[in-house]
Amino acid sequence: MTAIATITxxxxxxxxxxxxxxxxxxIGIYAFLIVTALFFLAPLYVMLVTSLKPMEEIRLxxxxxxxxxxxxxxxxxxxxxxxxxxxxxxxxxxxANSVKILVPSVVASIAVGSLTGYALSFWxxxxxxxxxxxxxxxxxxxxxxxIYPLVRVFAFAGIxxxxxxxxxxxxxxxxxxxxxxxxxxxxxxxxxxxxAARVDGAGFFRIFWSVxxxxxxxxxxxxxxxxxxxxxxxxxxxxxxxxxENLPMTVQLNNIVNSTQGERAYNxxxxxxxxxxxxxxxxxxxxxRWFVRGIAAGAVKG
Amino acid sequence: xxxLCDVSIRGVEISFGAVRVLDKLDLDVAQSEFIVLxxxxxxxxxxxxxxxxxxxxVQAGQIWIGGKNVTWEEPKDRGIAMVFQxxxxxxxxxxxxxxxFGLKVAGMPKPEIERRVNAAAATLQITELLxxxxxxxxxxxxxxxxxxxxxxxxxxxxxxxxxxxxxxxxLRAELRVExxxxxxxxxxxxxxxxxxxxxxxxxxxxxxxxxxxxxxxxGTPNEIYRRPANRFVAxxxxxxxxxxxxxxxxxxxxxxxxxxxGIAIPLDGYAFEAPPQDGTPVELGIRPEHVExxxxxxxxxxxxxxMGSDQLAWLRVGGHPLSMRLPAEACTVAGEAMQLRLPxxxxxxxxxxxxxxx
Amino acid sequence: xxxVRHRTASRLAAGLALxxxxxxxxxxxxxxxxxxxxxxxxxxxxxxxxxxxxLRQYASLMGNERWQVSVANLAVxxxxxxxxxxxxxxxxxxxIDQRVRxxxxxRSIFLYPYSMSFIVTGLVWQWLLNPSFGIEKMVRxxxxxxxxxxxIVRQDMVIYTLxxxxxxxxxxxxxxxxxxxxxxxxxxxxxxxxxxxxxPWRVYLSxxxxxxxxxxxxxxxxxxxxxxxxxDLSVAMTNGGPGVASEVPAKFVMDHLFxxxxxxxxxxAATSMLITVAAVVAPWLVWQSRRTRRAHA
Numbered sequence: 033m034t035a036i037a038t039i040t041x042x043x044x045x046x047x048x049x050x051x052x053x054x055x056x057x058x059i060g061i062y063a064f065l066i067v068t069a070l071f072f073l074a075p076l077y078v079m080l081v082t083s084l085k086p087m088e089e090i091r092l093x094x095x096x097x098x099x100x101x102x103x104x105x106x107x108x109x110x111x112x113x114x115x116x117x118x119x120x121x122x123x124x125x126x127x128a129n130s131v132k133i134l135v136p137s138v139v140a141s142i143a144v145g146s147l148t149g150y151a152l153s154f155w156x157x158x159x160x161x162x163x164x165x166x167x168x169x170x171x172x173x174x175x176x177x178x179i180y181p182l183v184r185v186f187a188f189a190g191i192x193x194x195x196x197x198x199x200x201x202x203x204x205x206x207x208x209x210x211x212x213x214x215x216x217x218x219x220x221x222x223x224x225x226x227x228a229a230r231v232d233g234a235g236f237f238r239i240f241w242s243v244x245x246x247x248x249x250x251x252x253x254x255x256x257x258x259x260x261x262x263x264x265x266x267x268x269x270x271x272x273x274x275x276x277e278n279l280p281m282t283v284q285l286n287n288i289v290n291s292t293q294g295e296r297a298y299n300x301x302x303x304x305x306x307x308x309x310x311x312x313x314x315x316x317x318x319x320x321r322w323f324v325r326g327i328a329a330g331a332v333k334g
Numbered sequence: 335x336x337x338l339c340d341v342s343i344r345g346v347e348i349s350f351g352a353v354r355v356l357d358k359l360d361l362d363v364a365q366s367e368f369i370v371l372x373x374x375x376x377x378x379x380x381x382x383x384x385x386x387x388x389x390x391x392v393q394a395g396q397i398w399i400g401g402k403n404v405t406w407e408e409p410k411d412r413g414i415a416m417v418f419q420x421x422x423x424x425x426x427x428x429x430x431x432x433x434x435f436g437l438k439v440a441g442m443p444k445p446e447i448e449r450r451v452n453a454a455a456a457t458l459q460i461t462e463l464l465x466x467x468x469x470x471x472x473x474x475x476x477x478x479x480x481x482x483x484x485x486x487x488x489x490x491x492x493x494x495x496x497x498x499x500x501x502x503x504x505l506r507a508e509l510r511v512e513x514x515x516x517x518x519x520x521x522x523x524x525x526x527x528x529x530x531x532x533x534x535x536x537x538x539x540x541x542x543x544x545x546x547x548x549x550x551x552x553g554t555p556n557e558i559y560r561r562p563a564n565r566f567v568a569x570x571x572x573x574x575x576x577x578x579x580x581x582x583x584x585x586x587x588x589x590x591x592x593x594x595x596g597i598a599i600p601l602d603g604y605a606f607e608a609p610p611q612d613g614t615p616v617e618l619g620i621r622p623e624h625v626e627x628x629x630x631x632x633x634x635x636x637x638x639x640x641m642g643s644d645q646l647a648w649l650r651v652g653g654h655p656l657s658m659r660l661p662a663e664a665c666t667v668a669g670e671a672m673q674l675r676l677p678x679x680x681x682x683x684x685x686x687x688x689x690x691x692x
Numbered sequence: 693x694x695x696v697r698h699r700t701a702s703r704l705a706a707g708l709a710l711x712x713x714x715x716x717x718x719x720x721x722x723x724x725x726x727x728x729x730x731x732x733x734x735x736x737x738x739x740x741x742x743x744x745x746x747l748r749q750y751a752s753l754m755g756n757e758r759w760q761v762s763v764a765n766l767a768v769x770x771x772x773x774x775x776x777x778x779x780x781x782x783x784x785x786x787x788i789d790q791r792v793r794x795x796x797x798x799r800s801i802f803l804y805p806y807s808m809s810f811i812v813t814g815l816v817w818q819w820l821l822n823p824s825f826g827i828e829k830m831v832r833x834x835x836x837x838x839x840x841x842x843x844i845v846r847q848d849m850v851i852y853t854l855x856x857x858x859x860x861x862x863x864x865x866x867x868x869x870x871x872x873x874x875x876x877x878x879x880x881x882x883x884x885x886x887x888x889x890x891x892p893w894r895v896y897l898s899x900x901x902x903x904x905x906x907x908x909x910x911x912x913x914x915x916x917x918x919x920x921x922x923x924d925l926s927v928a929m930t931n932g933g934p935g936v937a938s939e940v941p942a943k944f945v946m947d948h949l950f951x952x953x954x955x956x957x958x959x960x961a962a963t964s965m966l967i968t969v970a971a972v973v974a975p976w977l978v979w980q981s982r983r984t985r986r987a988h989a
Contacts, residue, residue, distance in 0.1 A: 045396065046396070047395060047396045047403075048347075050406045051406070061787050061790055064783070065788070073801060075817065075820060075860070078819070078820060079819075090825075093825065093830065094830060095826060095827075095829070095830050096830060147709045150709070151706050151709040151710050155703075157706050163717065166717055166721075167713065170717065174917075174942065176942055176962040177724065177725050177728050177965070178724040180727075180949055181723070181724035181728060182720070235702055265810070265811075265812075267811050267923075268924065282809050286927065290927075290928070298819065301815070305816065313808065316803075316804055324799075384883075387887065389887075409887045410889025415887065416887050418884065419880070420878055420880045422880035422881045422884040424881065426903060427898075427899075439889065
C-alpha cells in the first residue's frame with residue numbers, strides 16, 4: 033500500500049500518523065454486519081409492531097409499517113382471554129404453569145448436577161471415569177428413545193401428567209449437561225483447596241456445602257442461565273409429561289396459534305409469542321457475558 | 335546478501351489512547367550495526383521496535399529505513415524481517431511451508447524460493463526439520479525456524495523482539511552465540527530488544543538502555559559497563575550488580591573525596607564529568623570485581639557465596655553492605671575483618687537526587 | 693481408628709451422592725433404550741406385546757413413504773442448515789473480530805435468537821413467510837405485483853423455509869464459538885502475517901481456518917445433534933405440511949407413538965435415529981478424548 037492517492041506536494045514528507053482511509057474492505061464489513069443485523073432484528077420488530085396493531089390495519093398488509101393506531105388490546109387478550117383448546121383464559125395460565133415447572137426443575141437439576149460433578153472431580157471413586165464418560169455420551173441421545181418407556185413407568189408410579197413428573201423429567205435429562213459443567217469447573221480448581229479442607233477434618237458433604245459450592249458461583253450463574261433458558265423453551269417434554277392441567281407456556285402458545293379456526297388474530301398471536309419469549313430474552317439481556325460463557329461451557333464436552 | 339539498510343528514528347511519539355508511551359525519541363542505527371534496546375518491562379522498547387516494523391502507528395515523527403521515509407508504509411513494504419518472542423509460527427504448516435509462504439504469496443518463482451529456503455535452513459542447521467510441523471519441534475528448534483523465516487526475506491533490517499526469553503538458560507546461551515555468528519556472516523543491520531543485560535553485552539555493537547520511555551544511555555557495551563551515565567544504567571547492567579554507598583562529596587585539604595559514616599575515600603584520579611559542590615549528597619558505585627584488598631577502608635566479612643569460578647564476599651563497610659569478588663582459592667572466612675581499597679579510576683559517582691553521573 | 697472411619701464415611705457419602713446419576717444412567721438411559729429397542733423387535737401396535745418379529749418393523753419402516761420423506765427432508769435440511777450456519781456464523785465472527793465499533797451491541801443482536809424457543813422461532817417465521825400476509829405481500833405492495841415467495845405452502849420448497857428459520861436461530865451460536873476460537877489465536881501470528889505481507893483473505897484461508905479446526909468441529913457437532921432432534925420447529929412452523937412435505941423423523945416417532953398407535957414402527961424409527969446420532973457423535977468423542985489425553989501427556 034503506497035502512500036496517498038491525493039496530490040502530495042514534494043516538500044511534505046510522511047510524518048506522524050498514517051492517514052486513516054475508509055477502505056472498501058472496511059465499508060464492506062460494516063455493510064455486511066448491518067444488513068445481517070437487520071435480518072436478525074426484523075422478526076422481532078415485525079412481532080412487536082404487529083402485536084400493537086388492530087386487526088383492520090393487519091388486514092391491509094404492510095408488515096413493516098408502524099402501527100397507525102397502536103393498541104394494547106391484543107396483549108390483554110393474549111394474556112387473559114385467548115383460547116387454548118377448551119379454556120379461554122389466555123396464556124397467563126401457561127405462564128403460571130411454566131413458572132411452577134421451572135423453579136423446582138432448575139433447583140433440582142442444578143443441585144443434583146453440582147453434587148455429582150463434585151463427587152466425580154475430587155473423590156477417587158471406582159468407575160468415576162466410566163460414569164462421566166457415559167454421561168457425556170448420553171447427552172447427545174434424542175429424547176424419542178426414552179419417551180414410551182418413561183410414560184409407562186410414570187403412569188405406573190402415578191406421577192404421569194403431574195408437576196412432579198415433569199420436574200423429574202427435567203432433572204433426569206438435565207443431569208448429563210449439568211454434571212459436565214460442574215465437573216469441568218471443579219476440575220479447574222486447585223486440588224490444594226480440597227486437600228486443605230480434608231486436613232481440617234471436613235467430610236464429603238461439609239466440603240461441598242461450605243467450600244466448593246461457594247466457590248462455584250460463576251458456574252452456578254451459568255448453570256441457572258442454561259437451565260432457565262432450556263427448561264422454559266422446552267416443548268416436547270412438557271407436552272408429554274406435564275399433563276393437560278399443567279401445560280407450559282410454549283405448548284399453550286402453539287395451541288393458541290395453530291389450532292384457531294377461521295381468521296387468525298395475528299396481533300393476539302404475536303403478543304402471546306412475545307410474552308412466551310420474554311423470560312428467556314430477559315435472562316439473555318440481563319446476563320450479557322454470562323450467556324456466552326454458558327454456551328462456551330456447554331459446548332466444551334469433555 | 336541483500337541490501338544493507340540503516341535505520342533512522344526521528345522525533346517519534348507514540349501514545350496508546352491517552353497514555354504517552356514514547357516521547358520525541360531519536361535514534362540512528364548505522365548500516366550493518368547490531369543495536370540492542372535494553373530495559374525493564376514497560377520501558378517502551380518493544381513499542382519502539384513495533385513502530386519501526388510498521389505494526390503500530392506513530393503519532394508524530396518519522397521513521398526512515400535505507401534512506402527512504404517509511405513512516406506510512408505497510409510492514410511488508412519496509413524491507414524488514416521480524417523474529418518474535420513466541421515464535422509466531424503457522425501451526426498447521428510444515429517448517430518449509432512456514433518459511434516459504436510469504437514468498438509464495440508475493441509471487442516469487444519456485445526455484446528461487448527453494449534456493450532461499452535451503453540456504454537459510456543450512457545456515458541455521460534445520461535442514462532435517464524442513465518437513466516437520468512446529469508442534470513436533472523443541473523451543474530452540476522453533477526459534478531457529480522463526481529466524482529462518484526472517485532470513486529468507488533477504489531483508490535490509492532484522493528486528494528481534496525478545497526472541498530468547500521463552501527458552502531455558504542453556505538454550506538461550508546457545509542461540510545467543512548463533513545469532514552473533516549470524517550477524518557476523520550476514521553483516522546485516524539488526525535491532526534487538528531484550529531485558530537481559532547479558533544478551534545485550536554479548537551481542538551488541540551499541541546498546542540503548544531505556545527506562546520510562548526515554549533512552550537513558552546510548553553507547554558501546556564497554557562504555558555502558560565502565561561509564562554508566564546514571565544510577566539506573568549502572569544498577570541494571572552487570573552481574574553481580576554494582577555496589578552503591580550513600581554519602582556526600584567533600585573537598586578536604588584541596589583533595590576531592592567521598593565521605594560516608596566515618597569513611598573517607600579519596601577521589602584523585604576520578605574522571606569527573608560535572609564536578610559537584612562541596613557537601614552534595616552523592617552515591618558511590620563500584621563493581622564487585624573492582625574492589626581490592628589492602629587499603630584504608632575497614633570492612634567486616636559477613637558471608638561468602640561460592641560461585642564456582644570465584645567467590646562473592648558480602649562485607650559491611652561503614653554500616654552498608656558491599657559485595658566483592660574473590661578468587662576461588664582465597665581462604666577468607668566469615669567474621670574476619672579486612673581492609674579494602676576502592677581505586678578512584680574504577681569508581682562511579684552519582685548525584686543522590688538526580689542519579690546523574692558526576 | 694477415627695481416620696479410617698472418617699475415610700469410609702466419606703467413601704459412602706460419595707457413593708450416595710453418585711447414586712442418582714448412576715440410577716438415572718442405568719434405569720433411564722440404558723433401561724429405556726433397551727426397552728425401546730425390544731419393542732421395535734416385536735409386533736406391537738397400540739399396546740406392546742412380546743411377539744418377537746426380528747427386523748420386520750425396520751423393513752416396513754424403510755418402505756414407509758412418510759418415513760422416507762422424513763429422512764430425505766432431514767438430510768436436505770441438515771446439510772443446508774449445517775453449511776449455512778457454519779458459514780454465516782464464521783463470517784459474522786470474522787467481521788466482528790475486525791475491531792468494529794459497537795461490538796457488544798452487534799453480538800447481542802446476532803445471539804438473541806438462540807435464547808428463544810423453537811416454537812417461538814417457528815411461529816415468527818411462519819408469519820414472515822406467509823404469502824398473504826408476510827414478505828410476499830410486502831414486496832408486492834412495494835410495486836412488484838408478480839413477486840412470489842410462497843415457499844412455505846409449496847411441497848417442493850417448504851423444507852427450505854425451515855432452513856431459514858433454523859439458521860436465524862443458530863448462526864449466533866456458531867458466531868460465539870468461532871469468535872472465541874479467533875480470539876485465542878496468538879497476536880504475534882497476526883503480526884507475522886503483516887510482515888510477510890499476506891493479504892487478509894489469504895490469512896483466513898490458509899492459516900486461520902486450519903487453526904480453528906476444533907471450533908468448527910464443536911459447532912458442527914452441536915448443530916448436528918439439534919438437527920436430529922428437530923421437532924418443535926417443524927410443528928410450529930408448518931406442522932409437517934403441506935401434507936407431509938416438511939415431515940421430520942422426530943415428528944414421525946411422536947405421531948406414531950401417540951396418535952397413530954403403532955408402537956413397533958415408532959420405536960424402530962426412534963432406534964434408527966439413535967444409530968444415526970451415534971454414528972456422528974462417537975468418532976468426535978473419541979477424537980476429543982484422544983486430544984485431551986495427548987494434551988495432558
